[in-house]
Amino acid sequence: MRKPIIAGNWKMNKTAAECRELITALAPKVKDATCDVVVCVPFTDIALAAELTKNTNIAVGAQNIAWADSGAFTGEISAAMLIEAGAEYVIIGHSERRQYFGETDESVNKRLTQALKNGLKPILCVGEMLAEREGGLTEKVCRTQVVGAFDKISASDAEKVVIAYEPVWAIGTGKTATDEQANETIGFIRSVVKELYGAKVADGMRIQYGGSMNAKNVAGLMAQSEIDGGLIGGASLKADDFSIIVGAAK
Numbered sequence: 144m145r146k147p148i149i150a151g152n153w154k155m156n157k158t159a160a161e162c163r164e165l166i167t168a169l170a171p172k173v174k175d176a177t178c179d180v181v182v183c184v185p186f187t188d189i190a191l192a193a194e195l196t197k198n199t200n201i202a203v204g205a206q207n208i209a210w211a212d213s214g215a216f217t218g219e220i221s222a223a224m225l226i227e228a229g230a231e232y233v234i235i236g237h238s239e240r241r242q243y244f245g246e247t248d249e250s251v252n253k254r255l256t257q258a259l260k261n262g263l264k265p266i267l268c269v270g271e272m273l274a275e276r277e278g279g280l281t282e283k284v285c286r287t288q289v290v291g292a293f294d295k296i297s298a299s300d301a302e303k304v305v306i307a308y309e310p311v312w313a314i315g316t317g318k319t320a321t322d323e324q325a326n327e328t329i330g331f332i333r334s335v336v337k338e339l340y341g342a343k344v345a346d347g348m349r350i351q352y353g354g355s356m357n358a359k360n361v362a363g364l365m366a367q368s369e370i371d372g373g374l375i376g377g378a379s380l381k382a383d384d385f386s387i388i389v390g391a392a393k
């Protein structure tokens with residue numbers, strides 16, 4: 144049995160004051176959750192979020208991590224900095240990083256390696272663009288991204304990773320993959336993990352769906368056999384919506 148994991152990806156939203164407001168409202172609403180609950184906040188909110196979630200069942204995550212320990216990497220943030228601030232999880236390879244900031248399978252692999260080396264729990268994002276889905280390339284793209292991300296990563300490290308399948312065309316568009324589409328592609332991703340690491344790692348690996356997941360469509364998605372939770376953007380910015388999603392992930 145895989146324990147579902149619901150993670151909010153706040154993206155570039157919420158100042159510290161807004162972070163305080165949201166977490167203060169959210170914590171009592173999700174306190175009885177039976178899934179893992181994570182909020183992946185902007186770097187400047189991590190320490191505050193960690194403070195506010197102390198003695199709650201909410202874990203804090205970041206949205207990126209540098210592949211190096213320290214040094215001349217302007218604009219990057221190190222594992223030690225994230226851990227000191229109170230991050231437990233880190234999103235790696237989000238499609239927005241791939242699209243707008245030049246992230247590649249190779250850089251994703253380096254960041255994933257660094258997160259694992261430092262004991263941060265990675266949420267690895269993969270997913271196809273609209274043209275790729277329409278061109279029948281969904282499985283090819285997901286396979287390439289998964290194989291690339293896990294290059295030279297051991298099975299004992301791989302099993303600590305959560306994968307988020309996020310079809311790019313469903314992100315922020317209000318257009319969700321159908322329950323069946325999401326389930327099918329996540330099942331495919333699990334089969335790639337099985338090829339790489341065997342059945343035990345594949346069966347234990349939690350694979351989330353992400354892309355316009357909300358309070359209305361969460362039940363249908365979570366009812367699918369392969370879907371172990373969600374990575375939620377827009378709907379994670381409101382305590383009511385996010386807590387409904389958390390409540391639906393049993």
Ligand code: 13P
Nearest residue numbers: 152314315354355376377
């Ligand atoms: P939305 O839920 O806003 O579509 O964003 C999904 C996402 O990108 C989460 O990482």
